[in-house]
Amino acid sequence: xxxxxxxxxxxxxxxxxxxxxxxxxxxxxxxxxxxxxxxxxxxxxxxxxxxxxxxxxxxxxxxxxxxxxxxxxxxxxxxxxxxxxxxxxxxxxxxxxxxxxxxxxxxxxxxxxxxxxxxxxxxxxxxxxxxxxxxxxxxxxxxxxxxxxxxxxxxxxxxxxxxxxxxxxxxxxxxxxxxxxxxxxxxxxxxxxxxxxxxxxxxxxxxxxxxxxxxxxxxxxxxxxxxxxxxx
Amino acid sequence: xxxxxxxxxxxxxxxxxxxxxxxxxxxxxxxxxxxxxxxxxxxxxxxxxxxxxxxxxxxxxxxxxxxxxxxxxxxxxxxxxxxxxxxxxxxxxxxxxxxxxxxxxxxxxxxxxxxxxxxxxxxxxxxxxxxxxxxxxxxxxxxxxxxxxxxxxxxxxxxxxxxxxxxxxxxxxxxxxxxxxxxxxxxxxxxxxxxxxxxxxxxxxxxxxxxxxxxxxxxxxxxxxxxx
Numbered sequence: 316x317x318x319x320x321x322x323x324x325x326x327x328x329x330x331x332x333x334x335x336x337x338x339x340x341x342x343x344x345x346x347x348x349x350x351x352x353x354x355x356x357x358x359x360x361x362x363x364x365x366x367x368x369x370x371x372x373x374x375x376x377x378x379x380x381x382x383x384x385x386x387x388x389x390x391x392x393x394x395x396x397x398x399x400x401x402x403x404x405x406x407x408x409x410x411x412x413x414x415x416x417x418x419x420x421x422x423x424x425x426x427x428x429x430x431x432x433x434x435x436x437x438x439x440x441x442x443x444x445x446x447x448x449x450x451x452x453x454x455x456x457x458x459x460x461x462x463x464x465x466x467x468x469x470x471x472x473x474x475x476x477x478x479x480x481x482x483x484x485x486x487x488x489x490x491x492x493x494x495x496x497x498x499x500x501x502x503x504x505x506x507x508x509x510x511x512x513x514x515x516x517x518x519x520x521x522x523x524x525x526x527x528x529x530x531x532x533x534x535x536x537x538x539x540x541x542x543x544x545x546x547x
Numbered sequence: 548x549x550x551x552x553x554x555x556x557x558x559x560x561x562x563x564x565x566x567x568x569x570x571x572x573x574x575x576x577x578x579x580x581x582x583x584x585x586x587x588x589x590x591x592x593x594x595x596x597x598x599x600x601x602x603x604x605x606x607x608x609x610x611x612x613x614x615x616x617x618x619x620x621x622x623x624x625x626x627x628x629x630x631x632x633x634x635x636x637x638x639x640x641x642x643x644x645x646x647x648x649x650x651x652x653x654x655x656x657x658x659x660x661x662x663x664x665x666x667x668x669x670x671x672x673x674x675x676x677x678x679x680x681x682x683x684x685x686x687x688x689x690x691x692x693x694x695x696x697x698x699x700x701x702x703x704x705x706x707x708x709x710x711x712x713x714x715x716x717x718x719x720x721x722x723x724x725x726x727x728x729x730x731x732x733x734x735x736x737x738x739x740x741x742x743x744x745x746x747x748x749x750x751x752x753x754x755x756x757x758x759x760x761x762x763x764x765x766x767x768x769x770x771x772x773x774x775x
Contacts, residue, residue, distance in 0.1 A: 370635060390770070395637030406632020408560070408623065410567040422556040425549050449567075457698045469636070 322505050323348050323397075323472055324369060328378035331364050331528075338364040339528040342378070346506060348472070353515045353536070354508040362508035363403070364528070366475045370400045381474065391407065399471035399480060405458045406465075409451025413442050413461055416450060420468055436464055440490065455482040463491065466487035466498075474498055476507035480514050492518055516540060527530050549668060550642050557638070558653075559644020565654065571619045572657065579612040594671040594683050601670035602734035606726060608662055609689060613655050614715050617697040620651050621705035630705075630709040634771070644767035648698040648760070655690035658685055677750045678736050681745075688752050692725035693718075695759035703770045725759075728752035 322345040329342040337359040354362040359499050367373045368380055371391040380387040382394040407416060417436065418428040437443040440460035450458060459482045466474050476495075480488045488511070495518045498505050509515040516522065516536040524532035524539075536543070565571060586604040588746045590596050624630035633643060665680060667674070674682075702711040732748040 372631060372635070392637055392639065395635060400635050402628075402631075404628040404631070406629050406635070407627050408564055409626065410564050411560070417562065419556060419560050420636060423553050423633065423638050425552060465632075465636075543647055 322346060324380070324506070325352050326365070326369075326378065326380045326381050329365070329368065329375055330377035331361075331368055331373055332376040337376075337528055339368070340377075341529055344523065344530065346473075346504055348504055349499055349502045350521065351495060351505045351519045352507070353522045354506065354518035354525060355510070355515070355522060355539075359527075360525040361528035362525055363477055365525075366400065366402070366477050366506065366508060369473075370398060370475055371395055378381055378529070397471060398473040398475060399466045399469040400475040400477070401459075401466060402475075402477045403481075405450075405462045407450045407458055410449055412447050412449055413437060413453075414446040416461060417464065417468070420465060424468060425470075427537055436467060437461075438462060439467075441486075455530065455533065456484055459483055460487055460490070463494070466494065471503065473504045473506065476505065476509075478509055478511075479507055480509060480511040488514055512539075512543070550639055553638050553642035554646045556651070557633075557643055559651045561647065561650035562618070562653070565650070571616060572654065575612045575616045575619075575654075576658060576661055578615055579608045579658055580665055582608040582611055583662065583666050583669055589596075597670040598738065601666055601672050601737055603730050604670065605662065605733060606689070606730045608666070609655065609658065609686070609729075610661075610693065610719075610722070610726060612658055613690070613693045613697060616654055616720065617651060617694070617701045617718075618704075618710055618714050620647060620654075620693055620698070621701045625705050628770070636762060640771050641764055643771065644698060644702075644764055648694050648763070650749055651698050651701075652687075652691045653693040653760035656687050659690075672737050674737055682736050684733040685721045685729065685736070685749065685752070688749070688756055689725060689729040692729075692752060692756035692759060693722055695756065695763045696721050699763040699770055702767065710726060723757045725752060728755065 324343050324346040326344045329339060330337060331339040342365065354365065356362055364373065368375055368387065371387050371394050372431055382397050385393040385542065387394050411419065414430065414433060417433045421428040421433065434446065436445055437446050440463065442457060442461060445457070450461060453461070463479070479491045483491065492514060496506050507515065516539060519536050522534060522536055522539040523530055532542070582602060586607070587597060590600060623631070634640065660721045663679065664719050697718055700714055704713045704717070707713060728748045728751040732752060735748070
């Protein structure tokens with residue numbers, strides 16, 4: 316495991332308000348290179364809001380968020396070049412095939428879209444045989460597998476995963492687990508929000524508990540297990 | 548170079564999606580033809596009146612069809628939040644704008660070969676083939692002048708439920724100069740241009756198109772990113 320001491324992501328006094336409701340408030344977090352951080356908490360606790368703020372999809376209502384020193388608002392494009400996000404939504408066009416989808420992503424990333432490079436990736440997620448079918452006909456799990464490939468194409472410093480295990484079968488969940496381990500070995504940072512604690516705790520270095528938009532507890536995966544056992 | 552590659556990729560993706568769906572082009576074409584047909588019925592069998600109003604009705608059909616087409620162009624991007632996926636890749640919002648605006652322009656240009664012959668038949672207009680070529684050029688400039696602000700406003704209103712109402716309300720006042728210049732120029736092509744005024748109307752049309760393409764390109768990143 317490669318853990319760098321310089322934070323790759325720093326949130327200071329971060330807050331996000333929707334109307335009168337603060338979805339995230341007084342949020343301070345530092346995440347280092349090669350670290351796998353799990354965000355957990357009940358629905359509406361602010362996990363997705365934080366991930367969307369980190370991805371620059373929301374503007375903070377208060378506080379700052381920086382990625383490798385780049386301000387998430389003023390240097391949005393620089394920040395986005397450093398991260399990859401897989402969210403609840405699939406970001407897919409129903410009428411494009413799996414292979415066409417990858418071609419579009421790769422071209423937009425500025426690389427040549429060679430099928431000889433893309434088909435092995437589709438094989439890895441079990442979609443190679445369906446590569447010429449429109450993704451509109453895919454199951455939720457298949458769509459998720461295809462969307463997860465973005466993390467492999469972008470080669471990011473930070474991977475943001477919002478419920479990475481949802482909609483996936485056991486093999487798919489094993490695949491995500493393997494990828495997260497691989498990202499850690501490569502020195503990439505992973506921040507994920509998940510309700511699948513048994514899976515997520517196996518791979519995380521640090522767990523952060525959220526309640527009503529605030530961090531209420533931080534500790535290692537094993538500490539969280541003990542805490543949950545004590546609570547039950 | 549990266550901006551150009553991203554722009555062309557967005558154009559290619561949009562055209563492919565359009566080709567796969569075809570529903571937008573069919574519905575917009577039918578809408579345009581029906582509009583021309585209704586206008587000709589409204590004027591009646593007076594061939595002189597029909598000829599005199601041909602240019603106005605043709606441009607009106609383009610305008611109404613374009614609104615329908617433009618609002619649809621961003622609907623696909625909102626499904627599964629695909630536009631968010633593009634921004635996260637990260638695609639420069641300027642490349643996204645020009646990609647969408649170019650594909651919308653091409654889409655509107657495609658209406659010309661269908662709507663123009665229909666208008667010529669319905670409004671009893673006789674013209675030389677060379678003038679039809681000039682008309683196609685003008686149509687392309689008008690399509691560009693409508694697509695540039697249309698793409699911007701379609702992006703701004705795409706997240707709203709009232710997009711179908713808001714888009715024309717915002718777009719129509721802004722494109723008045725484009726419409727006036729197009730109607731005048733098309734009218735001169737179809738009915739004759741003894742004073743050689745086409746050139747000045749065309750310059751006006753192209754100038755507004757260039758202004759819209761420049762300003763809307765600068766505004767688009769704010770429209771697509773702000774308010775989130």
